[in-house]
Amino acid sequence: xxxxxxVSTIISRPVIVANQSHHFSEVLELFSQHGRHxxxxxxxxxxxxxxxxxxxxxxxxxxxxxxxxxFNRAEIDSSLKLTxxxxxxxxxxxxxxxxxxxxxxxxxxxxxxxxxxxxxELTGIVTIKDLAQLVAYF
Numbered sequence: 001x002x003x004x005x006x007v008s009t010i011i012s013r014p015v016i017v018a019n020q021s022h023h024f025s026e027v028l029e030l031f032s033q034h035g036r037h038x039x040x041x042x043x044x045x046x047x048x049x050x051x052x053x054x055x056x057x058x059x060x061x062x063x064x065x066x067x068x069x070x071f072n073r074a075e076i077d078s079s080l081k082l083t084x085x086x087x088x089x090x091x092x093x094x095x096x097x098x099x100x101x102x103x104x105x106x107x108x109x110x111x112x113x114x115x116x117x118x119x120x121e122l123t124g125i126v127t128i129k130d131l132a133q134l135v136a137y138f
Contacts, residue, residue: 001099001134002099003098003099003100003103004098004099004100005098005099006095006096006097006098006099007093007094007095007096007097007098007099007101007102007114007116007124007126008095008096008116008124009099010099010126010130010131010133010134011095011116011123011124011125011126011130012124012125012126012127012130013124015040015122015123015124015125016030016034016036016039017039017040017041017042017122018030018039018040018041018042018052018082019041019042019043019044020041020042020043020044020049020050020081020082020083021044021082022082023077023082024073024076024077024080024082025073025074025076025077027039027052027082028057028073031054037053037054037112037113037127037129038051038052038053038054038112038113038125038127039051039052039053040090040115040122040125041082041083041086042122046121046122047120047122048090048092048115048117048122049083049086049088049089050082050083050086050087050088050089050090051086051087051090051113051115052082052085052086052087053087053112053113056085056086056087057085059085060076060080060085090111090113090114090115091105091109091111091114092114092115092116092117093105093114093115093116093117093126094116094117094118095116095118095123095124096118099131099134102114102126102131103131106128106131112127112128112129113125113126113127113128114126114127
């Protein structure tokens with residue numbers, strides 16, 4: 001595999017997504033069940049609107065907007081929207097772009113995950129871990 005190969009050769013599939021209407025506890029379950037650290041967030045039309053990471057969940061501990069929350073899942077579910085803690089409009093990459101471009105985006109934007117979008121449709125996800133595994137392969 002070469003750095004000029006397309007991202008499609010290293011993307012993670014299937015894509016596990018969270019819907020903007022999911023409750024916080026449902027997102028925790030998705031992270032837990034699938035062992036993922038990043039979840040693309042889609043709207044009801046299945047268009048990418050954001051990304052949530054396990055790091056974003058830490059906002060509950062230090063963000064002043066959430067200081068009155070207890071760590072009761074039912075209370076969090078009723079008072080917190082996924083859109084409150086996700087990163088909106090994430091940087092994306094097309095599956096035909098090169099692995100080198102993905103690496104450059106990770107470095108330039110200090111991100112660890114790129115949703116892969118082709119013709120407006122979420123088709124995969126590539127993470128810094130995918131690139132690290134590629135480097136370990138060489």
